[in-house]
Amino acid sequence: MKNTSLDKTDKAILKMLQQDCTLSVSEIAERVALTTTPCWKRIQRLEQQNIISKRVALLKPQNIGLDLVVVVMIKTSNHESTWLEKFAEHAASFDEVVEFYRLSGIYDYMLKVIVPDMSSFDVFYKKLVAKVNIAEVTSSFAMEQIKYTTALPIK
């Protein structure tokens, strides 16, 4: 999907939907000073262009007993592409791994892991490193979540 230029109205619509996708078309239309029909067409287009990729429910982790966020930084000892692929597939397969990036810089990978508690993390961690040979792993526990948003910064 190629990059598409968005006008001011598109951006305003996206900002709203990023905060709350239960807003009705007529409500959104009103806020951007349009009527429902053109507003509805814009939203359809944004979905077809895959700019809006999905609509999801966000859960409060604390309210379902998921209290621990862990940032795992990894240095690999093996830099063969087949090994890397296998590792990536292995790590990504865990539900507990909610984010996973290959990085430039000192560390090769960063994982964000969500688990109920420390002992669950221990279980997860053992499974993560069981199959693979990793040079260095640093797990940092989140003492406080200062900010978390799924809303992308639209200028």
Add this chain to the structure above:
Amino acid sequence: MKNTSLDKTDKAILKMLQQDCTLSVSEIAERVALTTTPCWKRIQRLEQQNIISKRVALLKPQNIGLDLVVVVMIKTSNHESTWLEKFAEHAASFDEVVEFYRLSGIYDYMLKVIVPDMSSFDVFYKKLVAKVNIAEVTSSFAMEQIKYTTALPIK
């Protein structure tokens, strides 16, 4: 909001809504072998209990020109609580900062930053560090996003 026990059906509903919140109540009901009314009541309850906190649209960053994810790890030189609060407030105020944690371990803070490109990051970075005194900052650029999900691991 206190922790509530969820039965198998609640969990199944949450898993679905974490993937796609446009599913109709009747569709969800069918999949969990319920009729619409009790299923609807469960969803209402999950919202009232703030287990479902919000419903949002997720955008494809690449399709709106946001191609760069940066992981910023920070060590602070000042550990006074007033300073920390001020710094946290300052950093969290940027739209580009989509996640922000205070950590245990070597680094004090981790920020996840999303920007269009390197030069935008540079602008952001200068603004971030302009006002505050930080001992050490390490910015790692995401070469590859291997996994990103908003779905929490419900067991």
Add this chain to the structure above:
DNA sequence: GTTGAAACGTATCTACC
């Protein structure tokens, strides 16, 4: 872009089993 309206489906809520 706009208005207005029709057609349709779904959500919501009630009453009752």
Add this chain to the structure above:
DNA sequence: GGTAGATACGTTTCAAC
């Protein structure tokens, strides 16, 4: 947990401007 049903609301589409 279940059914049935009434209402209200949102979406979706169309015609005409």
